[in-house]
Amino acid sequence: MDTSGELSPAVRSILSAAEERDGGETRCTVDARSLPDALDAAADGGRAPVIAELKPTSPTTDGERTDDPVELAEEMVAGGAAALSVLTEPEHFGGSTETLRRVREAVSVPVLRKDFLLREAQLDAVASDVVLLIARFVDDLDGLLAAARERGFQVLVEVHTPGEARTALDAGADIIGVNNRDLAELSVDLSTFESVVESVPELRDGSVTLIAESGIETREDVTRMRSAGADGLLVGSAIMDGDVRENTERLTDV
Numbered sequence: 001m002d003t004s005g006e007l008s009p010a011v012r013s014i015l016s017a018a019e020e021r022d023g024g025e026t027r028c029t030v031d032a033r034s035l036p037d038a039l040d041a042a043a044d045g046g047r048a049p050v051i052a053e054l055k056p057t058s059p060t061t062d063g064e065r066t067d068d069p070v071e072l073a074e075e076m077v078a079g080g081a082a083a084l085s086v087l088t089e090p091e092h093f094g095g096s097t098e099t100l101r102r103v104r105e106a107v108s109v110p111v112l113r114k115d116f117l118l119r120e121a122q123l124d125a126v127a128s129d130v131v132l133l134i135a136r137f138v139d140d141l142d143g144l145l146a147a148a149r150e151r152g153f154q155v156l157v158e159v160h161t162p163g164e165a166r167t168a169l170d171a172g173a174d175i176i177g178v179n180n181r182d183l184a185e186l187s188v189d190l191s192t193f194e195s196v197v198e199s200v201p202e203l204r205d206g207s208v209t210l211i212a213e214s215g216i217e218t219r220e221d222v223t224r225m226r227s228a229g230a231d232g233l234l235v236g237s238a239i240m241d242g243d244v245r246e247n248t249e250r251l252t253d254v
Protein backbone atom coordinates (compact mmCIF):
# COMPACT_ATOMS: atom_id res chain seq x y z
CA MET A 1 0.00 0.00 0.00
CA ASP A 2 1.36 3.41 -0.94
CA THR A 3 0.65 5.76 1.93
CA SER A 4 3.85 7.72 1.28
CA GLY A 5 2.16 10.78 -0.28
CA GLU A 6 -0.26 13.02 1.53
CA LEU A 7 -3.53 11.47 2.66
CA SER A 8 -6.35 13.17 4.51
CA PRO A 9 -6.95 12.00 8.12
CA ALA A 10 -10.29 10.58 6.95
CA VAL A 11 -8.59 8.38 4.36
CA ARG A 12 -5.99 7.21 6.88
CA SER A 13 -8.84 6.27 9.20
CA ILE A 14 -10.67 4.46 6.35
CA LEU A 15 -7.53 2.44 5.60
CA SER A 16 -6.93 1.51 9.26
CA ALA A 17 -10.49 0.26 9.50
CA ALA A 18 -10.07 -1.68 6.23
CA GLU A 19 -6.94 -3.41 7.54
CA GLU A 20 -8.94 -4.72 10.52
CA ARG A 21 -12.00 -5.88 8.56
CA ASP A 22 -12.59 -9.62 8.19
CA GLY A 23 -13.39 -11.40 4.97
CA GLY A 24 -16.09 -13.92 4.19
CA GLU A 25 -16.13 -17.43 5.55
CA THR A 26 -16.74 -19.18 2.26
CA ARG A 27 -15.32 -18.44 -1.16
CA CYS A 28 -17.65 -16.41 -3.41
CA THR A 29 -18.56 -17.66 -6.86
CA VAL A 30 -20.22 -15.03 -9.02
CA ASP A 31 -22.13 -15.18 -12.28
CA ALA A 32 -21.54 -11.53 -13.09
CA ARG A 33 -23.80 -9.20 -15.09
CA SER A 34 -21.58 -7.43 -17.61
CA LEU A 35 -20.79 -3.82 -16.71
CA PRO A 36 -19.29 -2.93 -20.14
CA ASP A 37 -22.38 -4.33 -21.89
CA ALA A 38 -24.73 -2.39 -19.59
CA LEU A 39 -22.85 0.87 -20.21
CA ASP A 40 -22.81 0.30 -23.98
CA ALA A 41 -26.53 -0.53 -24.01
CA ALA A 42 -27.34 2.71 -22.20
CA ALA A 43 -25.24 4.76 -24.62
CA ASP A 44 -26.72 2.94 -27.65
CA GLY A 45 -30.17 3.71 -26.26
CA GLY A 46 -29.39 7.43 -26.08
CA ARG A 47 -28.84 7.64 -22.32
CA ALA A 48 -25.69 8.76 -20.57
CA PRO A 49 -24.09 5.60 -19.12
CA VAL A 50 -24.35 6.43 -15.43
CA ILE A 51 -23.38 4.16 -12.54
CA ALA A 52 -25.49 5.57 -9.71
CA GLU A 53 -23.94 5.21 -6.28
CA LEU A 54 -25.76 4.38 -3.06
CA LYS A 55 -23.64 6.28 -0.57
CA PRO A 56 -25.58 6.92 2.67
CA THR A 57 -22.86 9.24 3.99
CA SER A 58 -19.17 9.98 3.48
CA PRO A 59 -16.36 12.06 4.93
CA THR A 60 -17.41 14.90 2.59
CA THR A 61 -21.18 14.67 3.18
CA ASP A 62 -23.25 16.32 5.91
CA GLY A 63 -25.68 13.95 7.61
CA GLU A 64 -26.71 10.44 6.64
CA ARG A 65 -29.43 9.18 4.32
CA THR A 66 -31.43 6.53 6.14
CA ASP A 67 -34.21 5.68 3.62
CA ASP A 68 -34.55 2.06 2.52
CA PRO A 69 -31.57 1.43 0.19
CA VAL A 70 -33.55 -1.04 -1.93
CA GLU A 71 -36.18 1.62 -2.67
CA LEU A 72 -33.44 4.11 -3.50
CA ALA A 73 -31.78 1.58 -5.80
CA GLU A 74 -35.05 0.87 -7.62
CA GLU A 75 -35.62 4.60 -8.09
CA MET A 76 -32.12 5.00 -9.53
CA VAL A 77 -32.79 2.24 -12.05
CA ALA A 78 -36.19 3.75 -12.90
CA GLY A 79 -34.35 7.04 -13.49
CA GLY A 80 -32.14 5.40 -16.11
CA ALA A 81 -29.03 4.24 -14.25
CA ALA A 82 -27.16 1.65 -16.34
CA ALA A 83 -25.56 0.14 -13.24
CA LEU A 84 -25.37 0.73 -9.50
CA SER A 85 -22.52 1.17 -7.05
CA VAL A 86 -23.14 0.24 -3.42
CA LEU A 87 -20.81 1.37 -0.65
CA THR A 88 -20.18 -1.53 1.72
CA GLU A 89 -17.71 0.33 3.97
CA PRO A 90 -19.56 0.64 7.31
CA GLU A 91 -17.57 3.03 9.50
CA HIS A 92 -17.19 6.07 7.22
CA PHE A 93 -19.84 5.59 4.51
CA GLY A 94 -22.77 3.95 6.32
CA GLY A 95 -22.63 0.98 3.99
CA SER A 96 -23.03 -2.75 4.56
CA THR A 97 -22.60 -6.02 2.72
CA GLU A 98 -26.21 -6.88 3.62
CA THR A 99 -27.41 -3.75 1.80
CA LEU A 100 -25.50 -4.79 -1.29
CA ARG A 101 -26.92 -8.31 -1.11
CA ARG A 102 -30.51 -6.97 -0.89
CA VAL A 103 -29.98 -4.41 -3.66
CA ARG A 104 -28.44 -6.93 -6.05
CA GLU A 105 -31.34 -9.29 -5.47
CA ALA A 106 -33.85 -6.50 -6.23
CA VAL A 107 -32.41 -5.09 -9.47
CA SER A 108 -31.24 -6.61 -12.74
CA VAL A 109 -28.47 -4.12 -13.59
CA PRO A 110 -24.82 -4.80 -12.67
CA VAL A 111 -23.86 -3.83 -9.12
CA LEU A 112 -20.39 -2.59 -8.13
CA ARG A 113 -19.14 -3.21 -4.61
CA LYS A 114 -17.49 0.06 -3.56
CA ASP A 115 -15.13 -0.56 -0.66
CA PHE A 116 -11.48 -0.43 0.31
CA LEU A 117 -10.44 -4.04 -0.25
CA LEU A 118 -6.90 -4.92 0.74
CA ARG A 119 -6.81 -8.73 1.06
CA GLU A 120 -8.09 -11.71 -0.91
CA ALA A 121 -10.38 -12.94 1.89
CA GLN A 122 -12.24 -9.61 1.84
CA LEU A 123 -13.46 -10.45 -1.68
CA ASP A 124 -15.58 -13.18 -0.12
CA ALA A 125 -17.65 -10.92 2.15
CA VAL A 126 -20.46 -10.60 -0.43
CA ALA A 127 -21.19 -11.37 -4.08
CA SER A 128 -21.37 -8.48 -6.56
CA ASP A 129 -20.93 -8.11 -10.30
CA VAL A 130 -17.93 -5.83 -10.02
CA VAL A 131 -15.44 -5.16 -7.23
CA LEU A 132 -13.31 -2.07 -6.82
CA LEU A 133 -9.56 -2.28 -6.31
CA ILE A 134 -7.76 1.00 -5.65
CA ALA A 135 -4.35 0.77 -7.34
CA ARG A 136 -2.62 2.93 -4.74
CA PHE A 137 -3.81 0.89 -1.78
CA VAL A 138 -3.43 -2.67 -3.03
CA ASP A 139 -0.01 -4.24 -2.45
CA ASP A 140 -0.34 -7.05 -4.99
CA LEU A 141 -2.63 -5.74 -7.73
CA ASP A 142 -1.86 -8.62 -10.13
CA GLY A 143 -2.60 -11.21 -7.44
CA LEU A 144 -5.81 -9.61 -6.20
CA LEU A 145 -7.04 -9.02 -9.76
CA ALA A 146 -6.50 -12.70 -10.53
CA ALA A 147 -8.15 -13.79 -7.27
CA ALA A 148 -11.21 -11.65 -8.04
CA ARG A 149 -11.51 -12.94 -11.61
CA GLU A 150 -11.17 -16.57 -10.44
CA ARG A 151 -14.32 -15.97 -8.38
CA GLY A 152 -16.15 -14.51 -11.40
CA PHE A 153 -15.99 -10.84 -10.42
CA GLN A 154 -15.31 -8.11 -12.94
CA VAL A 155 -12.78 -5.66 -11.52
CA LEU A 156 -12.80 -1.88 -11.66
CA VAL A 157 -9.26 -0.69 -10.94
CA GLU A 158 -9.28 2.87 -9.63
CA VAL A 159 -6.42 5.26 -10.38
CA HIS A 160 -5.74 8.95 -9.83
CA THR A 161 -2.44 9.56 -11.64
CA PRO A 162 -0.88 8.57 -14.99
CA GLY A 163 1.60 6.31 -13.12
CA GLU A 164 -1.24 4.42 -11.44
CA ALA A 165 -3.04 4.13 -14.80
CA ARG A 166 0.08 2.49 -16.30
CA THR A 167 0.28 0.13 -13.31
CA ALA A 168 -3.36 -0.84 -13.87
CA LEU A 169 -2.76 -1.46 -17.59
CA ASP A 170 0.39 -3.50 -16.87
CA ALA A 171 -1.63 -5.65 -14.44
CA GLY A 172 -4.13 -6.38 -17.24
CA ALA A 173 -7.03 -4.29 -15.93
CA ASP A 174 -9.79 -3.95 -18.53
CA ILE A 175 -12.10 -1.66 -16.52
CA ILE A 176 -10.28 1.39 -15.20
CA GLY A 177 -11.75 4.31 -13.26
CA VAL A 178 -10.01 7.64 -12.95
CA ASN A 179 -11.06 9.19 -9.64
CA ASN A 180 -11.28 12.99 -9.78
CA ARG A 181 -11.13 13.11 -5.96
CA ASP A 182 -7.76 13.98 -4.49
CA LEU A 183 -7.24 11.83 -1.39
CA ALA A 184 -5.09 14.42 0.35
CA GLU A 185 -7.56 17.29 0.23
CA LEU A 186 -10.71 15.30 -0.67
CA SER A 187 -11.42 18.02 -3.25
CA VAL A 188 -12.65 17.10 -6.74
CA ASP A 189 -11.33 18.41 -10.05
CA LEU A 190 -12.73 17.05 -13.32
CA SER A 191 -9.55 17.99 -15.15
CA THR A 192 -7.88 15.02 -13.37
CA PHE A 193 -9.73 12.63 -15.69
CA GLU A 194 -8.82 14.70 -18.74
CA SER A 195 -5.14 14.97 -17.89
CA VAL A 196 -4.70 11.28 -16.97
CA VAL A 197 -6.38 10.20 -20.22
CA GLU A 198 -4.27 12.62 -22.25
CA SER A 199 -1.06 11.31 -20.63
CA VAL A 200 -1.97 7.64 -21.12
CA PRO A 201 -3.60 7.32 -24.58
CA GLU A 202 -3.83 3.51 -24.25
CA LEU A 203 -6.78 4.15 -21.93
CA ARG A 204 -8.73 5.19 -25.02
CA ASP A 205 -7.61 2.53 -27.48
CA GLY A 206 -10.85 0.57 -27.13
CA SER A 207 -9.45 -2.27 -25.02
CA VAL A 208 -10.40 -0.66 -21.72
CA THR A 209 -13.79 0.36 -20.33
CA LEU A 210 -12.99 3.78 -18.93
CA ILE A 211 -14.95 5.26 -16.04
CA ALA A 212 -14.89 8.86 -14.78
CA GLU A 213 -15.42 8.89 -11.00
CA SER A 214 -16.43 11.63 -8.55
CA GLY A 215 -17.39 15.26 -8.81
CA ILE A 216 -19.89 14.84 -11.66
CA GLU A 217 -22.87 17.05 -10.80
CA THR A 218 -24.40 18.51 -13.96
CA ARG A 219 -25.29 17.51 -17.52
CA GLU A 220 -22.38 19.68 -18.63
CA ASP A 221 -20.06 17.58 -16.45
CA VAL A 222 -21.48 14.42 -18.05
CA THR A 223 -20.88 15.80 -21.54
CA ARG A 224 -17.38 16.95 -20.58
CA MET A 225 -16.35 13.54 -19.22
CA ARG A 226 -17.91 11.72 -22.20
CA SER A 227 -16.02 14.01 -24.61
CA ALA A 228 -12.79 13.20 -22.78
CA GLY A 229 -13.39 9.48 -23.39
CA ALA A 230 -15.42 8.19 -20.47
CA ASP A 231 -17.46 5.06 -21.28
CA GLY A 232 -19.20 5.35 -17.92
CA LEU A 233 -19.75 7.92 -15.18
CA LEU A 234 -19.77 7.06 -11.49
CA VAL A 235 -22.01 9.52 -9.64
CA GLY A 236 -22.71 9.50 -5.91
CA SER A 237 -23.39 12.76 -4.11
CA ALA A 238 -25.24 14.54 -6.93
CA ILE A 239 -27.73 11.65 -7.06
CA MET A 240 -28.01 10.97 -3.32
CA ASP A 241 -28.74 14.61 -2.49
CA GLY A 242 -32.53 14.93 -2.97
CA ASP A 243 -34.90 12.91 -5.17
CA VAL A 244 -32.68 10.12 -6.51
CA ARG A 245 -34.96 9.31 -9.44
CA GLU A 246 -35.15 12.92 -10.64
CA ASN A 247 -31.42 13.36 -10.12
CA THR A 248 -30.62 10.22 -12.09
CA GLU A 249 -33.01 11.24 -14.91
CA ARG A 250 -31.42 14.68 -15.07
CA LEU A 251 -27.95 13.17 -15.58
CA THR A 252 -28.85 10.26 -17.86
CA ASP A 253 -31.16 12.24 -20.15
CA VAL A 254 -28.55 14.10 -22.20
Ligand SMILES: O=C(O)c1ccccc1NCC(=O)[C@H](O)[C@H](O)COP(=O)(O)O
Residues within 6 Å of the ligand: 010, 011, 053, 055, 058, 059, 060, 061, 179, 181, 186, 188, 213, 214, 215, 216, 234, 235, 236, 237, 238
Ligand atom coordinates in the same frame (compact mmCIF):
# COMPACT_ATOMS: atom_id res chain seq x y z
O1 LIG B 1 -16.94 10.50 -1.08
C1 LIG B 1 -16.10 10.81 -0.23
O2 LIG B 1 -16.27 11.73 0.60
C2 LIG B 1 -14.80 10.06 -0.14
C3 LIG B 1 -13.89 10.42 0.84
C4 LIG B 1 -12.70 9.72 0.95
C5 LIG B 1 -12.40 8.68 0.10
C6 LIG B 1 -13.32 8.31 -0.89
C7 LIG B 1 -14.50 8.99 -1.01
N1 LIG B 1 -15.44 8.64 -1.95
C8 LIG B 1 -15.35 7.46 -2.74
C9 LIG B 1 -15.71 7.68 -4.15
O3 LIG B 1 -14.90 7.33 -4.99
C10 LIG B 1 -17.01 8.31 -4.50
O4 LIG B 1 -17.98 7.86 -3.62
C11 LIG B 1 -17.53 8.08 -5.91
O5 LIG B 1 -16.56 8.22 -6.88
C12 LIG B 1 -18.68 9.07 -6.18
O6 LIG B 1 -18.22 10.39 -6.00
P1 LIG B 1 -19.24 11.63 -5.91
O7 LIG B 1 -20.11 11.59 -7.11
O8 LIG B 1 -18.35 12.83 -5.92
O9 LIG B 1 -20.01 11.48 -4.66
